[in-house]
Amino acid sequence: MSLKDYTNLTLHTDDYEINMMQTYFSKKMENRRAVFEVFFRTMPFENGYAVFAGLEHVIDYINNLHFTDDDIKYLAEHGEYTPEFLDFLSHFKFKGTIRSAQEGDLVFNNEPIMQVEGSLAECQLVETAILNIVNYQTLIATKASRIRQAAGDDQLMEFGTRRAQETAAALWGTRAAFIGGFNSTSNVLAGKSFGIPVSGTHAHSLVETFGHDYDAFMAYAQTHHDCVFLVDTYDTIKSGVPNAIKVAKQMGDQIHFAGVRIDSGDMAYLSKRIREMLDDAGFTDTKIIASNDLDENTITSLKMQDAKIDVWGVGTKLITAFDQPALGAVYKMVSVEQSDGQMRDTIKISNNAAKVSTPGKKQVWRINKQSDGKSEGDYIALSDEDPRHQDSLYMFHPQFTYINKTLTDFEATPLLRTIIENGKLVYKMPSLVEIQAHANQALASLWPEYKRQMNPQDYPVDLSKKCWDNKMNLIESVHNYVQHLNY
Ligand SMILES: Nc1ncnc2c1ncn2[C@@H]1O[C@H](COP(=O)(O)OP(=O)(O)OP(=O)(O)O)[C@@H](O)[C@H]1O
Ligand SMILES: O=P(O)(O)OC[C@H]1O[C@H](OP(=O)(O)OP(=O)(O)O)[C@H](O)[C@@H]1O
Numbered sequence: 001m002s003l004k005d006y007t008n009l010t011l012h013t014d015d016y017e018i019n020m021m022q023t024y025f026s027k028k029m030e031n032r033r034a035v036f037e038v039f040f041r042t043m044p045f046e047n048g049y050a051v052f053a054g055l056e057h058v059i060d061y062i063n064n065l066h067f068t069d070d071d072i073k074y075l076a077e078h079g080e081y082t083p084e085f086l087d088f089l090s091h092f093k094f095k096g097t098i099r100s101a102q103e104g105d106l107v108f109n110n111e112p113i114m115q116v117e118g119s120l121a122e123c124q125l126v127e128t129a130i131l132n133i134v135n136y137q138t139l140i141a142t143k144a145s146r147i148r149q150a151a152g153d154d155q156l157m158e159f160g161t162r163r164a165q166e167t168a169a170a171l172w173g174t175r176a177a178f179i180g181g182f183n184s185t186s187n188v189l190a191g192k193s194f195g196i197p198v199s200g201t202h203a204h205s206l207v208e209t210f211g212h213d214y215d216a217f218m219a220y221a222q223t224h225h226d227c228v229f230l231v232d233t234y235d236t237i238k239s240g241v242p243n244a245i246k247v248a249k250q251m252g253d254q255i256h257f258a259g260v261r262i263d264s265g266d267m268a269y270l271s272k273r274i275r276e277m278l279d280d281a282g283f284t285d286t287k288i289i290a291s292n293d294l295d296e297n298t299i300t301s302l303k304m305q306d307a308k309i310d311v312w313g314v315g316t317k318l319i320t321a322f323d324q325p326a327l328g329a330v331y332k333m334v335s336v337e338q339s340d341g342q343m344r345d346t347i348k349i350s351n352n353a354a355k356v357s358t359p360g361k362k363q364v365w366r367i368n369k370q371s372d373g374k375s376e377g378d379y380i381a382l383s384d385e386d387p388r389h390q391d392s393l394y395m396f397h398p399q400f401t402y403i404n405k406t407l408t409d410f411e412a413t414p415l416l417r418t419i420i421e422n423g424k425l426v427y428k429m430p431s432l433v434e435i436q437a438h439a440n441q442a443l444a445s446l447w448p449e450y451k452r453q454m455n456p457q458d459y460p461v462d463l464s465k466k467c468w469d470n471k472m473n474l475i476e477s478v479h480n481y482v483q484h485l486n487y
């Protein structure tokens with residue numbers, strides 16, 4: 001089950017989208033064809049790759065897209081819309097085509113990660129929600145993947161709900177965290193909705209209720225088989241751990257003494273002492289779980305200190321993407337139908353070279369070496385090109401064109417898959433476990449240079465010659481047009 005029965009998100013769009021729709025409608029342009037593409041300009045967290053997430057929610061959103069009578073009434077009362085336009089909206093259905101990266105795919109800056117092709121009206125309407133969903137979920141999946149890289153094979157528990165930016169962010173965020181490599185969530189609704197394994201320990205309030213570690217742990221042990229005791233409420237070494245061991249010994253086989261959790265103090269020192277105490281008492285399989293404002297940096301540091309921590313509980317810094325709260329993905333028009341029925345590629349010029357959009361409907365080809373399967377880079381081509389038909393592939397840096405290479409031993413795989421075609425879902429959503437496995441496979445084909453946490457190499461994202469020429473020609477024609485203006 002998914003969170004399908006949440007509020008209809010059709011009005012979850014910016015006012016200006018509906019205002020533009022009204023203009024297109026009044027000018028009889030609402031059915032002109034258009035192509036828009038989603039991309040981000042800089043890598044989140046200065047990471048070498050991003051993990052794409054959000055497609056399932058985008059599909060739910062598109063499937064639910066319709067203006068209810070109530071929505072129309074609201075627009076009639078609050079906007080400058082004509083009755084004819086409101087009538088058009090009341091019959092609106094999404095009939096466009098969406099091509100997208102799959103969840104768990106690795107994606108990079110300045111390449112299309114989703115493409116919407118359809119009528120001008122429908123393409124414009126869906127911009128806001130698509131960006132809202134993809135921006136957040138891709139950011140969290142990427143943060144989770146960074147934390148996974150730091151944690152190695154250790155268990156990662158997602159604890160973020162209480163700190164998330166509201167409920168939807170907690171739920172979709174924990175799903176994105178799972179895609180990025182987390183093992184479980186503390187959020188029960190996320191477990192029910194998405195099938196994520198749910199796990200949890202107990203809070204300090206349990207110990208405070210009983211007033212003593214022993215009484216609290218014993219009460220918990222008498223009411224649960226699997227027990228993780230939180231040992232830092234009063235004094236970890238003098239009271240928490242000794243009382244946890246005492247209860248575990250007294251309860252014997254009646255419980256599974258799965259672990260102890262620490263949530264404060266010097267966790268390198270404490271975990272080493274706790275490990276000795278547990279081992280001395282014969283509980284060599286009992287795990288040590290740590291939480292307290294953890295992220296990939298604290299986990300890396302604790303591992304360097306040889307902390308004896310087996311399981312990491314991570315909340316705030318993951319679910320809020322603490323060190324970079326926005327991915328900054330944008331949705332740009334790349335082609336639009338003219339009055340003569342011809343498509344014209346479009347460009348947004350900027351003084352900042354990196355901000356000049358790449359015109360034309362495109363496909364991203366992931367180029368891997370056939371011999372070792374490793375990624376050589378991404379090759380952005382116009383949609384009528386297919387590098388699979390070429391014996392060799394010339395790849396060059398789109399700004400510093402002297403950086404180039406010619407590949408013969410290569411395999412090209414399209415990144416953008418058709419998800420919705422003319423309004424119909426044509427894509428079978430993989431399970432969440434399959435998506436997580438897909439992300440792991442994708443990471444395995446990436447060289448370690450792109451995966452390191454600090455100062456990773458820039459992954460090559462190149463344009464085909466045809467795509468590059470198309471961009472240069474359009475820049476030239478816009479310059480000519482601006483130069484000949486007389487104001
Ligand atoms: N050995 C360590 N190396 C690196 N970071 C650590 C280590 N031990 C704890 N931390 C991290 O340091 C941060 C602050 O911990 P600190 O001990 O100052 O506060 P605290 O234990 O949370 O205090 P409080 O008792 O108020 O909860 C946390 O993010 C924690 O994960
Ligand atoms: O530190 P985070 O990465 O955000 O992980 C979530 C935090 O939430 C809990 O603390 P909280 O103080 O809310 O409740 P408690 O009384 O159970 O400690 C838990 O003990 C973690 O410290």
Ligand SMILES: O=C(O)c1cccnc1
Nearest residue numbers: 159186199200201202313
């Ligand atoms: O289960 C836990 O230990 C837990 C859950 C949420 C937040 N902090 C801790």
